[in-house]
Amino acid sequence: MAVFTSLTTNLFTVTLVLEAYNAIYQYIEFYYNRKRMHGALGYLSPARFAKKFTDKSVA
Template structure:
């Protein structure tokens, strides 16, 4: 975990934090702009959003 690690330089901390955000976190979390899909799900779907289901009100 990042918060338990002591870094010798600011550059070392920056590298680990960047990796965590860009590689680990952003690839696993769901993104509103991608229709609440993870980037991996979005890519598997050919870069297209799933059709939005609409409810019909009577």
């Protein structure tokens, strides 16, 4: 019984760690990196840089 309790506790902890990792990853990839200005992109956000690039490509 003690092994089962330990296993259940460890699975619960792993689930919380994976959920935290996924939440942090989503924040960085889908919000932070798309909003912040990048020096390598002329201090534009990646979304603005892509729009500027596609606008020039079409013209």
